[in-house]
Amino acid sequence: MWNSRKVGILGGGQLGRMLVESCNRLNIQANVLDAENSPAKQISFHDGHVTGSFNEREAVRQLAKTCDVMTAEIEHVDTYALEEVASEVQVEPSWQAIRTIQNKFNQKEHLRKYGIPMADHRELVKNAPEELAEFGEQLGYPMMLKSKTMAYDGRGNFRVNSKEDIPEALEALKDRPLYVEKWAYFKMELAVMVIKTKDEVLSYPTVETVQEDSVCKLVYAPARNVSDKINKEAQALARTAVAAFEGKGAFGVEMFLLEDDSLMLCEIASRIHNSGHYTIEGCALSQFDSHIRAILDLPIPVKSLEIRQPSIMLNIIGGSAPDTHLKAAEAALSIPNAAIHLYSKGAAKPGRKMGHITVTAATMHEAETMIQPLIDVVDNIRA
């Protein structure tokens, strides 16, 4: 049967949970590797799940025994475990792709060979102040010091405004493998979800992302005030970058739109991505639906990746109290066309992604008007 193959998912957070939602609608069994009662497991009742972490070799081996195709909701997984099980189970995308992408410096070195435009950068080998000062001379200030590994939500980035900031920057990221990037003076941040199938590289339209404190806050789909030409160029760039990696599934590509309208790649994620959540309501096939279809070699009609109605996605991020994020969801209950997604992660921690809301409307202007009260609530939670 076309839907009888079992999918194993490394990680059962919100991304895994939304993958499970897609699997459930197709009667596809998804076996999740994560702690008991993780968000993804809560909506998937069967005995195929594995308790443990995507960083435990033995747990990954155990998951491999339960499924036909293995995938991950996060790139920070043990790729040596994946390499080991790849002979017995299909791993999508490939462990090589995940290994290269999970190290942002290696990712950029790899993409450089494909002519992908990126911010000029330098590798630190000693994490020493003299070394960073020399790169400051070469790249100019400000520059962005970045951890090569285990980076997410900007945790791993430090903006170095001048030579005087160097000791503080190195202290903040000490003991991590580092590289430094030239500052990108962008007028907008863009993102494209790319779907790599067995024989094609497809893309969703270009969206605009707004980060606050380096965490994604809003996504406008399609990107506002971006010409059709740039929309197409960004999709082409994203597809070229993803084509440089082996394996199937969804990839999130973050880009900068510079003052002169040129594009620069920020980074790639080898997985479904926050910038693609709008596809659940905005498109006929969500990024989660497409990911599952891609890894199982099921058809993906290209038309189903188009945006049906302008959409705005707002992240609900944890505030100071364990339940303040619920205020945003409560306010959204009364907003027309607002789809609420709570991730059931339990008590919130400040800065933690607890849910999201997507508003769709006939025009972007209308969607902006409808979502504004919710943005105000979210701003108050964080304040």
Ligand code: ATP
């Ligand atoms: P994510 O949660 O998206 O994985 P991350 O921790 O991997 O985030 P980046 O995506 O590299 O971090 O950077 C986070 C944000 O910091 C970017 O979206 C952008 O706003 C800003 N940023 C990153 N690199 C630069 C740069 N070279 N110049 C200016 N701003 C930058």
Ligand code: MG
């Ligand atoms: Mg990242």
Ligand code: MG
């Ligand atoms: Mg990023």
